[in-house]
Amino acid sequence: MSHAPTMKAVGLYQYLDISNPESLIDVELEKPQPSGRDLLVRVHAVSVNPVDVKVRSPKSKTEQQPRVLGWDVAGVVEATGPDCTLFQPGDEVYYAGSIERPGGNSEYHLVDERIVGRKPSSLNFAEAAALPLTTLTAWEGLFDRLGISRSPEDNTGKHLLVIGAAGGVGSIAIQLAKHAGLTVIGTASREESADWAKGLGADHIITHYEAFLPQLNAAGIPYADYIFCLNNTDQHWENMAEAVAPQGQICSIVETEGPLNLNLLMGKSAAFNWELMFTRARYQTPDMIKQHELLNETADLVDRGILRTTLTRRLAPINAATLREAHALVESGRTIGKVVLEGF
Structure with a gap:
């Protein structure tokens, strides 16, 4: 009997203070498969934002399945859904994703191609992961x-x-x-x-x-x-x-x-x-593809030397311990620029 392939991820069952080792934990999840306009992305780097801290902040609710956070990803397209027209396997991409879906703190991640941009070719994955949500x-x-x-x-x-x-x-x-x-x-x-x-x-x-x-x-x-x-x-x-x-x-x-x-x-x-950058994806607005377009335009501006990455702190690998460290840094309210994690 064959088993579905799995992947590493970092998630939570309980919403706890970041000093608690159970606040973010290493988990194994089933590797997802793309459908519709989804891309399956192999994740190379992720960044942590205040929204991660806010979603994870202590509350009484619990999750039956691990909840995966992370709304800044840079990686490579592994596979595409049947309705995709903007990307193909092997393309290097970056994006923030949708807060309505599992986040990107996992080895593989599904995302609608209409909110994904081509990664700036002049940046490595960590430098690119600092950019999308902000x-x-x-x-x-x-x-x-x-x-x-x-x-x-x-x-x-x-x-x-x-x-x-x-x-x-x-x-x-x-x-x-x-x-x-x-x-x-x-x-x-x-x-x-x-x-x-x-x-x-x-x-x-x-x-x-x-x-x-x-x-x-x-x-x-x-x-x-x-x-x-x-x-x-x-x-x-x-x-x-x-x-x-x-x-x-x-x-x-x-x-x-x-x-x-x-x-x-x-x-x-x-x-x-x-301003909430999740609005377009959350409501599937008719102009949702504008996020694809502006991320591509941003990549052009970066590659022309007009915009630069805001990466200031790099951690490795992507696991629960380093994500807890990154959350604590962002939660302090004293971070300058962006904290990025890379590699599983």
Whole structure:
């Protein structure tokens, strides 16, 4: 009697503090097979994001089957479903995947080809795995939600304030915004995070522990035309409302603990937007393939030397122990750039 092939993975049955060795454990799972528009990808490298920490955070619920996390993958297409048209076996790819499906912390992973891009050829797998989720978030936040033009001539004299500039999303947002011709102000609270943000192109650095508007004014900036909040929406809400330009735009990626007072924006006719890069895959939106397209365009920008990887910490191999270490680093809230794991 033949047995189905298996694969190594890291999963959880219980939602526990990361110091608990049971919070992420090594497991053997059945190797999946692709159908429809799915690719079967052999995983070479994965990255850890705040969403991993949030999903894994302690709660009373338990899982009957191991839940696999991980929403940043770089690897090689092993097989394709019958309806695939964008990729073939042997292609090197990178992607964030869908939060509705098992994550990529496994030797093999299924993903819809419409949310997958070709891996930048100038990067190795670890460098590429640092990029997808944060790039999708930054790109959608800036260009789809805030409505920023990608044409530098449209952005002359326009200012973008990035709150939490040295994290994963901020590290990409700075680069994309500079390429689009914006003046970028980043917030950073430590010297090393300020230096990192400046190295990526931020024109000005302010602290998020003081009121934003006086700091902007001191730099000769009357208001921020656009504000991209990547850190603690509740804490910064009144500061953002004060600093945003009349008819300006605010976008956040961080859920609030309580309701926001939108009336603070009314006098300025300013707008507030959410960005969640899982929306397109979750709802199978008609424009879901845009994630494929923008990951391919990002690969081109990387290969042309316009964008660079945000990898700052590399761990190996991909197993429960190193993933617990990576989760603890991300959970500290002090990581600069991205933490990546490679190799099973």
